[in-house]
Structure formats: structure tokens, C-alpha cells
Amino acid sequence: MEFNKNYLSTYYKHIQTEDNFPEAFLYELFLVGKMTRDKETINEIAEYIEKYGTVEINAAFKTRSKLPEKGDDSEKILNSFISFTLKDPLFPLGKLYAKLGFLQVFVNETLAEKLEEQPEVIQRFEGIEKLIIEIDLQDNILEKFCNIKTIKSLEIEGSYQKLPETIGGLENLEKLELDLEHLQQLPISFFNLKSLKEFSLTLSIKEGKQPFALPNRFHKLTKLVELNFYDAALEDISELLFPENIKELGFYRLKNIKKIPKSIVSLNKLEKLSIFDCADVAELPSEELMLDNLWILRLQKLPQIHCIEDKYLFLPNIRSVRLDENVQISNGNTVFENTELSISNISLLEYVLNHPENFPKLKKLKVTELYDFSSVTVGLEQLKSLESIEVFQLKNSEILWRHLGKCSQLSHIKIVHADVKTLPEDLRNIESLAVLEISDCSNLVLYTNSLPARINDFKIMGIKELVSGKRLIRTERTYLDSVPIQDLKNFFGHFVVSKLLWSITGGEQFSEEDLTQYLPEPEKLKELKSYGTTAHFQDVLKYCT
Template identity: 25%
Template sequence: MTQFLAGGLLEAIEDSAASIVIISPNYASSRWCLEELAKICECRRLILPVFYGVDPSDVRRQTGPFEEHFRNHEGRFGKDKIEQWRNAMKKAGEIAGFTNRKVLTIREVDAGTAAIKGIVNEKQVLVVLDDVDNINQLNALIGNREWFYEGSRIIITTRDIEVLSKHLVTEFYEGTRRIEGIVLDFEKRLGKPLKDPSGDTISWYNLQRNLNFTSAVTYLKERYKRYIEDQAEKEMEVVIFTDSLKTMDNLRLLQINYVNLEGKFKYLPVELKWLQWKGCPMKSLPSDFCPHKVAVLDLSESKIEQLWGSHNNKLPQFIGKLFSLKELSLNHSSLEEIPDSIGSLENLEKLSLMCCKSLNRIPDSIGNLKSLSSFFINGTAIKELPWSIGSLSNLKHLSVGENHFLSKLPDSIGGLDSIVELKMVGTSIIDLPEQIGALKVIQKLEMKKCESLRSLPKSIGCMWTLTTLIISEANISEMPESIGMLENLIMLRLDGCKQLYKLPASIGNLKSLQDLSMKETAVTHLRESFGMLSSLMILKMAKKPHVALLDKSTPEVPVICSTIEKRTFFELPTSFSNLSLLSEFDASSLEISGKIPDDFEMLSSLEFLNLGHNNFYSLPSSLRGLSILKKLILHDCKELKSLPPLPSSLLEVNVENCIALESVSDLSNLESLSDLNLTNCEKVVDIPGLECLKSLRRLYMSGCNVCSSIVSLRNMRNLSMPGSKIPSWFSQKEVRFTNLRNREINGVIIGVVVSLNQQVSDDLRYRLPAIVDIQAEILKQNSYVYKTTLNLNGVPKTNEDQIHLCRYPSDRPIVWSLKDGYKIQVITRTPPIMKGVELKNWGIYLVFDGDDDYEGDEESLNESQQSISERLATFFNTFEEEDCVSKSVGEVEEKVEETTFLCTPCFFVKNLMLKSGKD
């Protein structure tokens, strides 16, 4: 199974009982979507397809809009992969799903009634109508029993029995006696009293005070809606009154997480099959509660100290008599001891004791749990696993991590014939036993933060089914050659293994490897066999940059880290260009020097390329051949002198702090470019084609001496550049928002002028490449409502004033949070994260409907009639002219000889095409 997908998404798919797949005309153009669908099919989960604007037959046969997509994929991916995707599409297309053609647009009640009647008459249906309070609702939605196909069921809840039609309703149920399940699953954070608008504490008792109460959902909606709007910061406590449980003879499921009690708790229904009470506040359960039928018992995070007569945080011997028990969870409890009788739970499938920090021993009888498939003891104080653990023949998931007491695994670990996932995160394990190679069906082995781990056994190469191997922050210096035998390995993570200095020659044999991450290792070269990784898609080799530290005694003199003296420059192997499926390559701070290989364009699948903090001085002209490259990161390449022609597919280019950069090729072909960062590129004086970047949203030029052509501000979201003025028509004090009757607010523009009055270290720039101490906040009667940090990207190396404009559209909280009478203002963070940031000036402008909609020529209009974008253009052009006046006559005459008039830092500059006679 391929591993395009993030681990979290894979787990979500595996844990889901069903998946809703929305298939649109462009669905098959994304390999990520196809891979997700293939994974869903592989897991044999229920699939509910939604055919949005496509014909199911086209999905089934991969024709129509999908035909070209698969033709494109065939040139980039293997035959097996294409076949897997086609089979997944075929399976989805064969399922009777939902199409947007089936959605009925109904505007009249009579038409809706007729439509319902036509549908429910053809097949059995289940109809649930919650909290009916009007007989007309029943007449319109249900009519009479003759509408419905034989065997259909209708459930109606109401607080007014008079609305129930006697000719329709055949059985009445009142009160709670027939309730079979209660679910009140509140987040742990909700821990203090919360009252609804009536002043009552929200409780089960109060839900029932109305004799006709039937719907907790409706009650909470009605009573809580206004409260949530006005009191969002309050916390909640949910209380159950114990008397309510006495009448619930049929109760089978009780899930009341983080719920408190009021009254004496002396009763739990004997028929309970599912009891989940996370955060249970009691020290014991009722003494006569004998849950012989309980299948799920979850008392995680509880305060229980004794169960069924046991004391001192020990499980009683009685636990072994719960023969129906399938799941036992006591996570985050004070549990100290497990009895030997636990081995009698022959039906137990899941045992979870995570973060039971006082638990230091597992009894040998654990090996008798032949049905156990999941065993989680991470976060405990267990010093060793019992030898009998190797007898758990059906165990599939074992987690023993976050335990610095555990230093070894028993040799019997090789007996876990069914294990598919073994996690040992944060343990003190020094070596793995050779027997670990006997795990013939294992798919995932994870050993993050195992700092004591010195080596991997040769037998690891025998784990042929392994697809994911994570060995991070370990003390290993090399990998065994046998690693090349893992022909099904998809993901390999070696991040933070700082002693790892080389990869084995057999690395090239990993034909299924798609994701290789080895950040912060000591590897300084890749073997020629590396180019044989024909399936590799993601390669991450980033390191932290070597930076100069400032000697506090003499701030002017940089002291270079001793590690810099031992630098070994990195070179890519000639076979690197064979990685034709590589889509993401992160080589930041890898000490690549000289120049990048000319055959880089052969990496035809590359979408993300990060070469920041490296020492090369030029990029190959073949870079333009990367036809699907989306993101190019070159920040802090301090020897890079020129930027060659770039691929038109780019969305983001970052050359921040490239202090030697002098020339940039024509950017006019980058029609999709949305982000351009030129911060501190002080030698760049012209950016050809900038005026053509119609998709540009963010432009950062702090600390620059660049002159740019006219760029539209209509779509600009963020702009930074040298400057000390705010447009005069911005309000330079707090703004009080007033609702306009016929005009909705659709944006907020905030301008700030900031400066740095002391030098910021390179290390801080790397960790925090933006000024983060300027914020905007919304106040209601001087009380905080909303706050956001302005996106002031780029930290200038100069102490000159910099102007930043931030424009927020209507879908941002800072816009839609504004209500009549609210105030918005700019403030500085207290205390600051970055010392030396000074807020010199600020202004705010609220944009309403119609303020920026004009599309024609606005030069003939007066300022009050112009769009916001035109007024900003006028401001920056004036800004430019004022800067130009300050230049010497000699400098101006020198510039006039050029075809483009160049000046000091500015954003909007009119091209002076002197030779063509244009003004």
C-alpha cells in the first residue's frame, strides 16, 4: 500500500467504519485523492460515494473527465499503481451512491409532501421527528400511515402530547424507563459550573423537570444558544442526579464522560453492557454492582481507589470473573497492581493502561489472554515485560513507550505471530533482540526518542512485511546492510539520529520506499545507489543552520560555533536525477556548495523544493523545466547571485536574506504566483515582469532597495517595504464599527510602520522569520473579544522604518467578529517576543461593499470616487515621487538614461519608456 498519505489520515481511515467519498470532475487529477480511495477500499470499509457533477458510469470506467487524468498518471506512475487506482474507482462507481441530480429543490409545502409520499411508498424507511410542537408538521411530513411501505418505522418525540395524531401514533412511551442508552460525552476541559440563561445548572434532573420532556438535544439548543453567543468563555459542569438512574431498568449503555453526580450513588443497572465514565469523581463504585454482562469498562482518568472490595489502587481478583469483558481501559488512573486473575478474561480484546504511572509490573498470566489484540501500557513504570507476552498469538497492536524504566524486550517477543504495530516511543532500550526479526506480519515499528538505542539487529531485514520504520533521536551510527531486504518499506524516518553518518549501500534496494526523512543526521553524502529508489516521493534532509553567535562582552564581534570548523560540504550523487517521482525535497542547511547539477529538470514530479541556507552560487537554467513545481524556497543562500528563469507553475518563491542576489529573471510567466519574499535582497534593483503577477497576494520587500513596476493591490493581502507613512485616509486611532443599513463590511486593511532599534541575531531570524509583536484586537465596551497577530513577514537587517499593509477579507475572524459598537485597534504584545521592535505609526481602514469594485480606468475620477486599490496606488506613487525628489540631480540624470526609472525603495513606480515617448 502506497504512503502518499499522512500518518494521521491513514489512521483516521483505518479507524472509520464508513467513508463518504465526494467524486467531482477533477477528482482523478489528484494522486492524493486516488491514494485515499485505494486505502479506503483496501480497508474494506463502507463507502458512500457522492457523484458531484459526474456520471457514475464514467467513474466506473474511468472515462469522460477521468480519461485524461489517468493518461497523465500513466506517464509518471507504475503500472501496478495505476491498476490499483483504477480498481478503486471502479469499485466506487459500482456503488449506488448519491448524485447532485437527485437533490430536489422544493419551494412549496404541497410539493414537498408529494415528493415525500412518492419516496416512502416504495421502500421501508425509518423516520425520526424530534420535538414536534405543531400538528401541521406531522400532516406535512408524515400525513397518514397509508403513505408508508409495510415495515417502515416512525419515531416522534414531543413535549405536547396533544399534537400527536391518534390515527397515526400506535404506541406511547413516557419518561425514562425504556431508555437503553445515555451518552453525555463532554470534553475534559469542561470542569466548572455552567448555567443556562434561566439560571439553572445544566443537569439531567433539570432536563426532566418538564413532565413532557423528551429531547435533550432540543432543550440544549433552545436554552443554550443565546448563552453560547454571549458567554463563550465560561466553563461547564454537567451533573446527573442519581435518582434518575433507578428507573432505568433497561439501561445497557452508560457513557457519561466528565460528568459529576448529585445525590448518593448506590445503584447501577445490572444489565449494563457498556460503562464508560472517564473522569469519574467517585472513589468507588456501588459495592453491589456486579457487572457480569459488561463488555466495555472504561474508567480512565477516574478517582476510583477501590473496586469490589479491593483497596490501595489495586484491581481485585474479582476482575477475572467478568467473562464477557472485551475492553478494559483504566488510563491515567492511580492503578498500582494488576491481579493474576486477569489471565482468566479469555474474551478480552483490548487492555489499555496508559499513563498509570504507579504501575510497575504486569503479571505472567497476561500470556493467557488469547483473544487480546490491543495492549497499551505506554506511560507506566513497568521495568520489564513478562516472558509470557510472547504467547499472545492474536496480539496486533502493542505500545510500551514513554517509559524510561524499560531497557530491553524479552527474546520471546518473536512469538507475537499476529503483531502488525509495535511502538516503543521514549524508552531506554539499548538493543533490540535478534528474535524481533521473527515478526512476519508486522507493518509498523516505531522507536521515537529512544536515545539509548545503539544499533539495529541484522534480523530487521527479515521483517519483510514492514511498511513503516521510525527510528528517530536514537544513538545509532549506521544502519545494517540487511535493511535493503525490506522490499515493502514505504516510510523510513531517521530524524534526529545525530550520530548516523552514512546510509548502507543496500538503500537502493528499497523499491517501495516513498517517504524518507533524515533531518538532523550526520550524513554528508548519498551513495550512487540512492538513485535506484524508483518510488521515492518525499525526501527530507534538512538541518539547523550554522549561525554566528554574538559574544555578549563584545557585541560587535561574531563568534563562530566550533561545529562550523568541522563542516563537510554536501554533494548530490550523479544518480540523484533518476528520482523521477520525487515530489518534495527539503535540503535546507545541508551545506550544498558550488552549483546545483544541470540535470535537475529530470526531477519532473518535483512540487516542493527547499534549498534554503546553502552555499551554492548559482542555480541551473534547467530549473525552468520543473513544470509542476509549486514552492521554491531559497532563503539565506548568501552566495546566490542570480535567479534563472523559473517554471510558470510556481505559487511561492522565497529568496529572503539572499544578500548577494543581484539579478532576477523575468517573472511575467508566473501567472499563478501568490507569494514573493525578497526581504533583505538589498542588491536587487529591478524585478522584470512584476506588474504581470495578477495572482500575487503577498509581497515582502522589507530591507530592500528594489524598484518595482505597477502591481494591482486589489487582490494583495500582505505587503511590506521600506517606508514611514500611512495613507492619510486611514484612521490612525481606534475605529468604532457601525453597521450600515445597505452595505456589508467585506474587509479590514491595517497599516503599520515599525522599526528594529537593535540587531536581531541570525538564530532568532531563523526561528522567528517575522515580526510577531504587533497585534490587532477587537473590543466590546473595553473588554477583549478577539485578537490576532499581524502577518509582518521578513525581519529587516536595517533599523530603517518599514511599512506593512495587511488586508483581511470578509471570511477572516477579524472582519466577521465586528459588531455594531465594537472597536478595533493596533497594540504591541506584552511582554514582547522580539526585543527592539518599535511601533512608529498605525492606521485602519474598513472596506465595505462597493469600495473596491470598480474595474475601469480611474485616473479621471476624484479621490472620493476611486476604488480602494486605486487610492492605494496613488498613495504609493506619491510615496515614490517624494523619495525621488530627495535624490541628487546627478543620480537622476544617470537613471534617466535607462529605459526604466529606478529609485529608492518603493512599491508602485511608473515605467518611463523615454524612447517610446510614453509618460
């Protein structure tokens, strides 16, 4: 049984049945004795420790420091552990701290002062997995922390000009974040961190500061999958090499950089690439791209780049592209294999709509947060192979919808927070439409005469009005919420549904007339949930058998 601070008495009884009790469990007994408030248990443990323990562990146990009964105050526990360690140099501070569920140590000024007085205590931190240092420590203190082999995550912030070479001995370190504006170089041992998976370096750009030289050895860190540089004046990085397994690469607010490393074009496992606010970057690598797994691309605040080749923007698995609005996209007459795109840039949308011949396999399109369609001249009807369209937060987007019915392969339409006023009449011609979902479109008036005769899932919420016509509509599942319907009798009279969830406003919602009597095929209704007056469905069991 593992130690569990919530079941002290159960754990105490369990270890008494174990082999080598109590000799092999003295520090576990120490924990139980300092946390429990049961006097009998405390006395028993004191006898075990006195009989089988060293003079030092007895001295530590006899201190008046108690641990919180629920073990939920990490700072108090750590301070108590340090006091125990000063009595017992073998006290396994880090391991016991981890047993209580605390794997992280935050080094504040109070803790730093204690450790500077007693630096030998630091070696007992073995067992912790995450260390956060946001103050300047004496060199010997930082060096000793970098000897703790169990650390998996390390964050250092301060005015350090150098890091100890011992940092390269952190054989289990997986994540390293450095925010060091005065750092002059990375220690040579840095590239011994063979377990490192994530690394970020922030240098805080200062006027007149000498450019920072990055060693061209990152490709030696074979397990590295995330690498990000922030706020740095770097020397030329165009020849930097990266490990072939890298998945995320970011360059943020880098000063002086004119070229991005040309090696990025061959990182075929790269999934996320961000180049943001690099004012002097004037070009992107022109070599053939092998970024087949890239799905997030951010190219923003790059004032020297006025035109980007389309090959960068429509890679095989791209899902999201963030681009400056004023950037032009050059047409390379490439036929792209994309089946799915997510667009939140008007230039990208224009390009796709104006060059549909470049996207013959595009089936799913997602458009988000676009507010100015004044430059768009054609709509979604250009994309003949489109099967799914989802839009979120659009304004002035009427041109997108004018001839939507020409997208004859559409099976899924989702519109959320868009100011669309109506859907075109030719929408009724899309026989393949299976899902129509519209929500929070307060200007939309939806005419049932514009809908296909059959829709599997019909979900409408928060529109201006639903206007019922003479066209019979069949659905499997219908959800209507906050949808004013002026002629409920006519609507039910042209509506065939299997599952109906009904919560409407406006129209005749407070009439006492049962509506199910008007269903043309009432026997098809299998499931009904209604929020509102029961009068509409008082005879539902009579008509919907």
C-alpha cells in the first residue's frame, strides 16, 4: 500500500504487517507521527523511532514542529522538513515531500535565505520533480539545485549572467524555461540534456545589448519536441539545425533576425510553427517544403514580408493559419490536397474562393472571426466539393450565402454568432443536407420553404424568426430554443419529426390549443421534451401513438 495522507491510520496498520517493519519504514512512521493527532499512535511511533532509529532522527522527531493534519499546506510542510533536516542530515526531504503529493518547489526569498544559511540541506531535496526559481540565488545555491537528479521541470528567472555547468547533469529534465535578460551564453553542458523535450528561452530585448549567439547544436537534443525563443536580439540563425522529431517551433519578438532557419522546410514532423513580431525578417526559406504534418501556422507582424507563396499556407494537414491582413498571397497554380481548412483571415478566404480550382478535394471549411467582407466578390458556391461549412462570429457576410444551394454536396451547415439575415431559396435543392445548426443569429429570418425536404438534425437557437411555409419538412431530431414562430398551427401541419425538443418564445406559445393534432404523421413522433406550456401537448398520447 502506498502512503496516503488521507488514510493515515489505515496505512499505519498496513505497514505493521510488512517485512522489515519497523526498520524499513522509519521515515514513513515519522510522517504519520507528525501528522496524526492520535496520542496513542504518536506514542507508539515515538517508541519505534527511539528503539530502531539513529540519534539524529530521534532529535528531529522530538522537535515541537507538527505537520498539518490534512497535509495541505505545502509551504508550512517544507519549512518543517527543513528544520527536521537540520537535525537529521539523512532526512529524505524531497522523497517525503513527494509522498505528501507535492512535487513542486517554488524558491521565494524566505526559502532562499534559509538555504543560503544551510546550503547542505539542498541535497536532501532529491525527489522533487519541478523547481521554480524567480529570484537571484548565490551561485553555489543554484549549482546545488542543479545536482538534483529527479527534477523533470525547471523554470529560472532573474538577472543571471551565466548558468552552472551542473545543469547539464539533470538527466531526467524534460522541460526547461529560462527568462534571463542578462544571460550571456548557454553553458556547454546544456546540450547534455538528453531527456529534454521542451525548451523556451526569453532574453528580454534591451537597447544596445549585444546579440546573443545561439550554439548550432540543438539537433543534438534528439528528444526535443518544443522549442520557443522570445524577446531576444539574436545573431544570425539562418543556419540553425533542429532535431528531426521537433513538433513545435516558435520565434517571438526577435530583433535583428533577417532570415528564418532554412532547415525548417525539412522538419516533416513539425506540427506548429509561429513567427511573430520579427520586424526585420524579410523572407521565408524558398526551398521545397516537406512540412506534411504542420497543422498550425502563425505568420504575423512581419512588416518586411508583403507577399507569401501559397505553398506555405495550404500544406497537406494545415488546420489553422494566422496571417497579417495586408499580406498578399501569390498563386503558384498548385493543386492542393487539403480536404479541410480553418480560416480566420480574409485574405486566405478570398484566395480560396477566387481559386477553387486549386482546392478540388476541399470538403470541410471553418471560418471564424471575420468582420469585413467588402473585398470578397464571390461566395461559397465556388467550392463545389464542399461537404461541411462551419462559421463563427461573422459580420457583413451576406455574400457568402447568396448561392449556397450550388454547393450540392453539403451535408453539414453550422452558423454561430453571424449577422446573416436569410438563407437562399436554392438551399432547398441540397438533398444531401443532414445537419443544419444555427445559433445566436439574432437577425436571421429562416423560411422553411427554403429548406430541403429532409434534414436529419435540425437545431435552431436564438434567431429572429422561423417562418413556416407550405413545404413538408421531415427530420429525425429537432431542437428549437428561443425561436419565435408566428403560425404554430401551420408549422406543425408541415412538420414530420421523430425526436423533438421544444422551447420557443413568441408566436402562439401561450395558446391552449394542442398542436400535435396537426402533425401530418403523428405516429412518427417517438420522443418529446417540452419546456413551456403543457397545453400544446395535452393530447400528445392520443395523437402520437
